[in-house]
Amino acid sequence: MVVRRTLGYLARIVAIRSDKPELLKAQLTALSRMIPLLYFILVANAWVLSITFVGLAPDWLALYVALALSVVCGLRLALWWPKKGAILSNRKCVRELMHTNVFAALLGIGFSLWALSLFPYGGTYEKAHVGLFLTITTLGSMLCLIHLRSAALLVAVTVAVPFVLYFVSTGVPAFVGMAINVTLVTIAAVIVILFQYRDFTRMVQARTRTETLSNENLRLANVDSLTGLPNRRAFFTYLDAAFCTAQSRGARLALGIIDLNGFKAVNDLYGHAVGDKLLVQVASRLSGIHASNGASFLSRLGGDEFAYAVADAPDNEALVVRAEEIVSLLRKPFVLAEAIVQISGSIGITVYPEMASSAEQLFERTDYALYHGKHERRGRAVLFSSDHEAQINSEARIEQALKLADFAQELTVAFQPIFDIRSQATIGFEALARWSSPSLGRISPAQFVPIAERTGIISALTRPLLEKALLEAGKWPDDVRLSFNLSAHDLGSPDNLAAIVGIIEGSGFDPGRLDLEITETAFTHDFEQVHQSVDRLRRLGCGISLDDFGTGYSSLSRLHALPLTRIKIDRSFVTGLHKNPASLKIVKSLLVLSRDMGLDCVVEGVETREEMAALRELGAVMAQGYFYSPPIAQNDVLSFLHDQTMPLLQAG
Incomplete structure (x- = not known):
């Protein structure tokens, strides 16, 4: 032994x-x-x-x-x-x-x-x-x-x-x-x-x-814990390496950023746990198509944003086709235990070396293509082009001019009438910003307002505009109301709100005649702060309007959360209303909804006699648009009120 x-x-x-x-x-x-x-x-x-x-x-x-x-x-x-x-x-x-x-x-x-x-x-x-x-x-x-x-x-x-x-x-x-x-x-x-x-x-x-x-720590530091995909840190590490490789070999490198449309509505309606399950399924679908469409790297950047890179990228047409395949895949319903949900996706794409000279620029321009696509071609793939480059340069000049602007001197206010369809009378005006830059000349609000919001300059515009609008509205008859737009930045900061309240109280204008309009983009910020701000304005006596109603992510889920007095139906539902059955049904439903909830309802963007006739038949009460009147210079409002004859409405 x-x-x-x-x-x-x-x-x-x-x-x-x-x-x-x-x-x-x-x-x-x-x-x-x-x-x-x-x-x-x-x-x-x-x-x-x-x-x-x-x-x-x-x-x-x-x-x-x-x-x-x-x-x-x-x-x-x-x-x-x-x-x-x-x-x-x-x-x-x-x-x-x-x-x-x-x-x-x-x-x-x-x-x-x-x-x-x-x-x-x-x-x-x-x-x-x-x-x-x-x-x-x-x-x-x-x-x-x-x-x-x-x-x-x-x-x-x-x-x-x-x-x-x-x-x-x-x-x-x-x-x-x-x-x-x-x-x-x-x-x-x-x-x-x-x-x-x-x-x-x-x-x-x-x-x-x-x-x-x-x-293991390194792996965890580079992996998204929810989806198992590489995370933002891993993505940028890969992007830098892939860019250097493409640069040394003279090869093409394509970058795509995917943003989910409608994801926030799922979070709001079903809760974040269901939203997380949806993201896991989205990641699974993207991984499946990623393996077959030539993408060399796929990651989750955070929230509902994903990104992919394509080394030795094919021609632009093939890249767009592949991106549209991803978009089509995301449109298919997602079956969750709690519900069957349907979302969509928007994709921005940029290719090196044609449209970017560095890894940072490649990402920034892809993000810009995505941003542009979400506003112009929502739910589609958009390839960054020379037109976008020209637009970026133009926006950079506007941004620089905004930072140097004397808004008290350079901003003016125009007013677009809001009228009562039944009495054919003007019942209020919406204040619209006008900017004339010493260096760039007159700039369209469609150009400078989004830039001001994106850069956080918008609150610096709001205050002088509100002062000018209230000063002018104080000259109007007592039964004519003023509508004024507030941004998410105005509502998302206690200091900004205090400044706005101070301007209203110091103007001598009756807050009961003031309708403050907010858009649903404010909901994507600190909602609790937005809610407190709206409550404060409502206690002041102001009306609260939800602008562009029907185009956001969470209209129905937020209607009860805010003390609204009015909704405004977006113009996208009004264009061609008389010949578009789907738009007709949507507008009809929104009008019924507003009446049931005791809210006033203004229909925006009315431009033709046929659209007006359809709205009258649906029972709409208030509207605004070029059919009635384009925006009016502030000095012409009183004469407009005095001389209005509404020949087009009488003919209708």
């Missing part, structure tokens, strides 16, 4: 553990630095011993055997050298370490037999040299092989054991004493090797655990 256990222990000591790949690689790396030193020690000491016995022992033994052993060592070193620093598979590591064990045993036997064969031919000093050679060979080889315990122990067995037994057998006290000393030193060396190997193994295991943890 004891023998069996001992043999089992020895077998475990000399075994190569193939189940620990990191340890195998660490052993191989350590050996690659020590093997050349090992063979230098063997060959150098062998030739010193060989020269000592020249003339005493036969040449074939003293010289030719030494030469043969040196050649074997040289060949082994030549075979080992190319693998130094190489990254080998687990199987190859095991094979190399087993070969090292075999050669350690064979060379140990070979050098031991050779040295002991020389022993009888020498005198006292030469025989002592044999003992010194074997001692140095044993200890030097064991130290060089210390990271491969099995090989070191095989050297101890094949060199030290024959040496000790042979020297004891001589019966010479000095040689017996030398054998005892070598035995003790070898035992100490074996103990040191066993402990050092244990510590080496633990160190490798600890380093492996640390590297594994570090790699």
